[in-house]
Amino acid sequence: MLTKKLRIGIVCPYGWDTPGGVQNHIRDLAEFLIAAGHSVSVLAPAIDESTLPDYVVSAGKPISIPYNGAVARVLFGPIAFSRVKHWISQGGFDLLHLHEPAIPSISLLACWAAEGPMVGTFHAAAKHQKVIYAIGPILEPAIEKLSARIAVSEAARLTLTNHLETDAVVIPNGIYATRYANGTQQEKWSGNTIGFIGRFEEPRKGLQVLIDALPIIARFAPDVKVFVAGPGDPEDVIKEIDPQLRKRFEFLGRISEQDKADFMASVAIYVAPNTGGESFGIILAEALAGGACAVASDIPAFDSLLGGGEYGALFESENSTELAKVIIDLLRDDAKRGQLAQAGKAHAQMFDWEVVAKQIFSIYEMALVGGEGVTLVSDSRTWNRFLNRDEGKR
Amino acid sequence: MKTPLLVILIILIFAWYLSFLATRLDRLHHRVETSWANLDGLLQRRAAIALEIARSDFADPASTLLLTSAAYQAREATVQDRSGAESALSGALALLLIDGQTHASSSERTLLDELSALTAKIRIAISIHTDSVSSTQAVRKRVAIRLFRLAGTAPLPVTYEFETDAL
Numbered sequence: 001m002l003t004k005k006l007r008i009g010i011v012c013p014y015g016w017d018t019p020g021g022v023q024n025h026i027r028d029l030a031e032f033l034i035a036a037g038h039s040v041s042v043l044a045p046a047i048d049e050s051t052l053p054d055y056v057v058s059a060g061k062p063i064s065i066p067y068n069g070a071v072a073r074v075l076f077g078p079i080a081f082s083r084v085k086h087w088i089s090q091g092g093f094d095l096l097h098l099h100e101p102a103i104p105s106i107s108l109l110a111c112w113a114a115e116g117p118m119v120g121t122f123h124a125a126a127k128h129q130k131v132i133y134a135i136g137p138i139l140e141p142a143i144e145k146l147s148a149r150i151a152v153s154e155a156a157r158l159t160l161t162n163h164l165e166t167d168a169v170v171i172p173n174g175i176y177a178t179r180y181a182n183g184t185q186q187e188k189w190s191g192n193t194i195g196f197i198g199r200f201e202e203p204r205k206g207l208q209v210l211i212d213a214l215p216i217i218a219r220f221a222p223d224v225k226v227f228v229a230g231p232g233d234p235e236d237v238i239k240e241i242d243p244q245l246r247k248r249f250e251f252l253g254r255i256s257e258q259d260k261a262d263f264m265a266s267v268a269i270y271v272a273p274n275t276g277g278e279s280f281g282i283i284l285a286e287a288l289a290g291g292a293c294a295v296a297s298d299i300p301a302f303d304s305l306l307g308g309g310e311y312g313a314l315f316e317s318e319n320s321t322e323l324a325k326v327i328i329d330l331l332r333d334d335a336k337r338g339q340l341a342q343a344g345k346a347h348a349q350m351f352d353w354e355v356v357a358k359q360i361f362s363i364y365e366m367a368l369v370g371g372e373g374v375t376l377v378s379d380s381r382t383w384n385r386f387l388n389r390d391e392g393k394r
Numbered sequence: 395m396k397t398p399l400l401v402i403l404i405i406l407i408f409a410w411y412l413s414f415l416a417t418r419l420d421r422l423h424h425r426v427e428t429s430w431a432n433l434d435g436l437l438q439r440r441a442a443i444a445l446e447i448a449r450s451d452f453a454d455p456a457s458t459l460l461l462t463s464a465a466y467q468a469r470e471a472t473v474q475d476r477s478g479a480e481s482a483l484s485g486a487l488a489l490l491l492i493d494g495q496t497h498a499s500s501s502e503r504t505l506l507d508e509l510s511a512l513t514a515k516i517r518i519a520i521s522i523h524t525d526s527v528s529s530t531q532a533v534r535k536r537v538a539i540r541l542f543r544l545a546g547t548a549p550l551p552v553t554y555e556f557e558t559d560a561l
Contacts, residue, residue: 115421141418144529147425148522165532167525169518362515366522369432 005037006364009093009374011084012044013105015062015073016052019199019231021282022099022123025152025173029097030055032174032357043087043106045075059083059106067103070204070277074105084109085376093374095364100124101146102139102164111142116374117367120146122168125155125279125301136164147367150360152280155300169363173280174356177348180290183261192224192331195267195292197260197283198274201232206273206297211237212320213327214245220328224248227267229255264290268337269330272296275318281305285351288312288344293337295326311344415536416544422530426551429523436516437480441465443509444487452502453490460486477554527551 012026023044030040040055045062052058060080062073084106088096095117101107102122111118120143143149149168151157157168189195194217200207207228217224226249228234234251241249255263264270270292272284278301285305287294294312296302306312313330315322330337349355447453448461464479464486471479487509530551539545 141414144418144425144533145421147428149525166529167521169521362518366429366432366515366519369428369435 005039006094006368007092008033008038008040008095008097008364009088009091010040010042010097011099011107011110012042013072013074013100013103013107014045015075016042016044016046016056016058017048018062018073021173021280024282025123026099027053028174028176028353029357029360032353036357041087041091041093043084043110045073045080045106057087059087065104070202072103072105074103076104076106076109080106081109081113085113088114088374089376091374094371095119095368096374097121097364098146102143108139108142111145113376114374115145115377117371118146118374119148119150119363119367121150121152121171122156122160123152123279124277125153125159139164148363150363153301154304156279171356171359171363172351173282173285174353175282175285175289175348175351177289177352179257180261180264180286180348181345183258183263183265183290186262186266189227189263189266191268192221193267193269194224194226194327195229195263195270195287196226196273197229197255197263197270197287198272199230199232200228200234200237204275204277206275206318207237208240209273209275209297209318209320209323210271211241211245211249213324214248215242216321216324217327217331218245218248221331224331225250227252227263229253229260229263260286261290264292267292269327270294271323271327272302273317273323274299274302278302284312285348289348289351291341291345293330293341294344295323295330297323306344307347311347312340412538412542412544415533415539419530419533419539419544422526422533423545423548423551425526426523426530429519429526430551433516433519433523436512436519438469440487440509440512440516441468441483443505443512444468444483447487447490447502447505447509450502450505452499452505457486457490461490480554524553527553 010026010030012023014020014022016023026042030042033040034055042056043059044056045060046052046056046058047061049058060075060083062075064071064073066072067074088110096110096114096119098107098111098118098120100123101111101120111120143164143166149160149166150171151160151168152171152173154170157170160166160168194210196207196210198205210226214224214226228249229252231254238246238249264287270287272281272287272294274281274297276299278299281296281301284294284296284302288311294306296306296312296314297317298314299317303314306314308314313326315326444461444465448458448465453461464483467475467479468483491506533539534545534550
């Protein structure tokens with residue numbers, strides 16, 4: 001652990017007030033670092049500046065652009081660039097931690113503008129590999145400035161090694177495992193129940209796969225119920241469900257952290273049927289920490305998170321028949337369910353912030369060797385250096 | 395009559411590109427220096443811990459001899475001998491650690507824990523260092539950089555042998 005108190009600047013590429021895994025990760029990391037006595041400033045795009053916590057600095061309103069198969073709320077442009085530069089020059093940081101610096105965002109801008117100890121965390125596993133080949137040469141000069149790189153999963157690391165020809169240290173995303181460890185079992189969510197948490201309107205979250213599996217599950221477990229939590233408007237989704245099965249679905253809307261813990265402790269099975277675009281699976285890790293028996297699609301991120309089936313059951317992604325089979329087997333076998341849940345809970349301790357933050361700290365320490373603080377790249381310096389070199393030759 | 399202007403413009407753009415490459419390379423060299431300094435520091439600490447373990451009651455006389463000589467060699471090795479010396483120290487420590495799991499008192503336990511924490515850090519430091527070296531090597535292969543001798547007199551960074559085999 002570091003004994004010296006640091007000034008750390010963290011850049012969040014996505015809109016602070018839109019829900020998302022990267023934002024949550026940065027919020028938790030920043031709060032953890034602050035609690036450890038460091039001074040932290042987070043630069044992030046934000047829609048409503050009045051609701052920001054005091055450690056967040058707004059870089060302006062995010063814009064929505066399609067990127068990597070999803071809509072990303074990011075920010076760039078000349079005004080944003082000058083704000084980024086201002087933030088760096090005023091911050092007097094010992095170290096910058098840039099998240100997702102390989103997408104067009106303020107993280108990339110900060111990577112261009114700054115010089116000194118910088119750590120980059122790569123969250124996403126790129127889907128369109130050809131695009132990465134095309135943009136690789138543009139990104140290279142920026143990415144190579146990072147003193148150390150972190151990938152949140154083996155999948156994210158592979159994207160880096162294959163396409164940007166650079167290696168990274170794998171450090172998983174953090175969760176507050178203890179917050180989820182002590183949920184109380186709630187009567188209303190117990191029994192033959194299936195839980196799902198996420199932005200269910202997005203197709204890649206895979207709620208449809210679960211809906212398609214339900215007719216088969218209902219035949220074997222007539223009293224099965226599905227609880228769906230997460231932000232979104234359920235109307236459109238409900239319309240698509242077979243009228244006979246509608247009663248089995250209950251939409252809870254957004255739930256609090258405490259409810260989430262109770263939810264995970266209560267449901268018989270937690271399902272993560274995501275069809276892709278996931279690089280770590282934070283909610284799945286929280287489900288494990290909460291002691292739920294997890295069933296997940298076999299996309300690379302989930303496969304590695306569940307240790308190939310050791311800490312939760314896997315099914316072939318987008319195959320609702322297999323999902324139904326796996327769920328029915330588990331609903332019938334209480335012992336197997338208990339055993340998976342227990343193994344998963346023990347495994348989830350690996351992702352606790354206490355463990356993860358220590359690993360991130362040690363990367364910080366390594367980046368800080370020879371650290372003279374973060375400064376702006378000054379263009380004049382480039383020319384001076386070049387001229388001096390000429391003089392040296394003469 | 396636009397031709398002279400165009401030529402000047404092209405020369406300016408080219409000069410800017412060269413200076414851009416030179417800055418990039420300079421930064422990469424700096425990164426290699428930093429990552430090596432970090433790795434070097436950690437390796438020195440490892441040698442110090444190895445000496446401490448060698449002096450503790452935990453090590454038998456033969457192990458003490460082996461560890462002490464390996465640790466001293468790692469500390470005093472020249473650039474050429476460094477790789478071999480670090481490999482030897484890794485080997486000596488590995489031999490001792492196999493026994494360490496079973497018989498060790500509490501004070502020696504903390505030494506061994508410290509060593510394993512340090513080993514984990516060294517692994518990360520090695521991956522960071524090899525990464526910075528390989529990106530520097532890749533950039534230095536560029537035609538423009540070799541042609542205009544943008545690397546100046548800086549030596550081409552290399553990775554050491556011991557970095558490839560895990561500790």
